[in-house]
Amino acid sequence: xxxxEHIREEDLLLLALGALPDxxxxxxxxxAKSCAECAAKLAEERGHAATLAFAAKQEIPAATVKxxxxxxxxxxxxxxxxYKWPLKKxxxxxxxxxxxxxxxxxxxxxxxxxxVLIPVAAVFLIATALMWKSNRELKAELAKANHxxxxxxxxxxxxxxxxxxxxxxDTVSVRMAGSGESAKSIGSANYNARRGVLLYTAVLPxxxxxxxxxxxxxxxxxxxxxxxxxSPGPHGNRELWTATIPLNTQAKAFAVTIEPxxxxxxxxxxxxxxxxx
Amino acid sequence: MRPEGATNELVSDWSLxxxxxxxxxxxxxxxxxxxxxxxxxxxxxxxxxxxAAEEILQDLFYQIWRTAERFDESRGSLGGWLxxxxxxxxxxxxxxxxxxxxxxxxxxxxxxxxxESRASQNLLLDKVRAVMGSLPEGQREAVECAYFEGMxxxxxxxxxxxxxxxxxxxxxxxxxxxxQVLS
Numbered sequence: 308x309x310x311x312e313h314i315r316e317e318d319l320l321l322l323a324l325g326a327l328p329d330x331x332x333x334x335x336x337x338x339a340k341s342c343a344e345c346a347a348k349l350a351e352e353r354g355h356a357a358t359l360a361f362a363a364k365q366e367i368p369a370a371t372v373k374x375x376x377x378x379x380x381x382x383x384x385x386x387x388x389x390y391k392w393p394l395k396k397x398x399x400x401x402x403x404x405x406x407x408x409x410x411x412x413x414x415x416x417x418x419x420x421x422x423v424l425i426p427v428a429a430v431f432l433i434a435t436a437l438m439w440k441s442n443r444e445l446k447a448e449l450a451k452a453n454h455x456x457x458x459x460x461x462x463x464x465x466x467x468x469x470x471x472x473x474x475x476x477d478t479v480s481v482r483m484a485g486s487g488e489s490a491k492s493i494g495s496a497n498y499n500a501r502r503g504v505l506l507y508t509a510v511l512p513x514x515x516x517x518x519x520x521x522x523x524x525x526x527x528x529x530x531x532x533x534x535x536x537x538s539p540g541p542h543g544n545r546e547l548w549t550a551t552i553p554l555n556t557q558a559k560a561f562a563v564t565i566e567p568x569x570x571x572x573x574x575x576x577x578x579x580x581x582x583x584x
Numbered sequence: 585m586r587p588e589g590a591t592n593e594l595v596s597d598w599s600l601x602x603x604x605x606x607x608x609x610x611x612x613x614x615x616x617x618x619x620x621x622x623x624x625x626x627x628x629x630x631x632x633x634x635x636a637a638e639e640i641l642q643d644l645f646y647q648i649w650r651t652a653e654r655f656d657e658s659r660g661s662l663g664g665w666l667x668x669x670x671x672x673x674x675x676x677x678x679x680x681x682x683x684x685x686x687x688x689x690x691x692x693x694x695x696x697x698x699x700e701s702r703a704s705q706n707l708l709l710d711k712v713r714a715v716m717g718s719l720p721e722g723q724r725e726a727v728e729c730a731y732f733e734g735m736x737x738x739x740x741x742x743x744x745x746x747x748x749x750x751x752x753x754x755x756x757x758x759x760x761x762x763x764q765v766l767s
Binding site for chain 1: 622670671
């Protein structure tokens with residue numbers, strides 16, 4: 308890669324730009340370390356390459372970065388002061404003459420500093436601890452707020468979807484009714500085949516824990532399609548359940564059956580609600 | 585009353601560095617104000633991550649504080665050194681390389697353009713952007729892949745589907761254009 312003794316100009320440029328493979332760059336850098344001429348040329352090329360940094364979109368760093376940097380420096384200086392090696396005996400002799408009370412000037416200054424610095428450091432530590440605690444609480448609050456926001460957004464999207472489906476002219480509304488023991492039960496289904504969305508609600512008695520209600524769409528051709536399992540609320544609250552169905556599935560009827568907890572791929576239990584499309 | 589920072593711009597980088605060696609925080613603060621935007625923007629352009637760019641910015645200035653005595657005018661341009669060091673650290677982070685920071689930062693950087701004052705920085709920003717905007721697409725892409733993505737010439741050739749010789753020529757031509765404008 309070198310032309311005689313020196314690095315070729317083309318390679319110097321690529322090296323400065325960081326465009327050489329690692330092994331090649333290592334060899335050339337080793338040469339530049341021992342060759343003042345190549346080192347000087349490389350420094351020039353680095354200078355040219357560095358101007359490319361000016362092509363980046365200019366942004367201002369957060370003010371906290373500088374605050375943290377200065378705090379880091381202060382902490383380091385305090386640590387250095389604290390762990391400063393004690394003076395040797397012959398160095399002690401050079402300490403300025405003692406004051407009348409017998410303490411040296413440095414000693415007096417140190418005592419005075421200690422009286423000031425210890426409370427200041429204590430206050431600083433307490434303030435830091437409080438800020439850390441406050442920061443942690445704020446972070447937790449922020450996380451909760453973000454979580455709530457996502458919930459609200461999800462609810463809003465669901466509501467918009469429901470309004471869209473219910474107001475769409477091609478949505479079919481079907482009333483479902485019970486018979487026999489479940490004659491008092493009722494339900495309704497709103498189905499939009501184009502969007503593949505089924506909305507349904509039902510008033511049904513509570514079930515034992517090992518049983519669930521399962522909603523079915525009975526297509527014009529083929530087997531019933533599950534639209535999910537559901538359980539009425541403890542107080543018989545009427546909820547609106549949603550299910551997605553393969554697009555453009557034409558429905559012949561809708562039905563609700565009682566099935567084992569978790570649901571089944573095809574209906575097996577008694578039919579409690581039925582409505583023809 | 586002088587506007588904030590006006591005094592700083594009258595003092596050269598190396599004069600400020602001499603004060604940093606004496607542990608003058610004000611001097612470090614002035615250097616930070618002078619170069620933090622450039623260093624942060626460069627690191628962020630490479631990493632596309634604000635937090636990581638801020639970390640590099642803070643670490644670089646902390647290194648300057650801790651090892652100020654190792655910096656002197658023989659290093660060339662302090663601003664240039666900062667740009668190169670920030671770039672190297674960001675690329676190492678990007679490519680998950682594990683080179684020692686000290687090794688990366690031994691570089692000497694000579695710049696013939698003044699970047700110590702805000703005005704000269706702004707002027708250079710305009711010039712470099714104008715040059716980059718005027719370069720043929722292939723040249724600009726090759727230079728950006730190398731500098732901001734840390735790609736070697738062979739990686740750029742593989743990415744762009746161009747022969748290695750073409751990539752080298754494009755990089756050389758782009759850098760020649762940049763040097764001409766800056767000179």
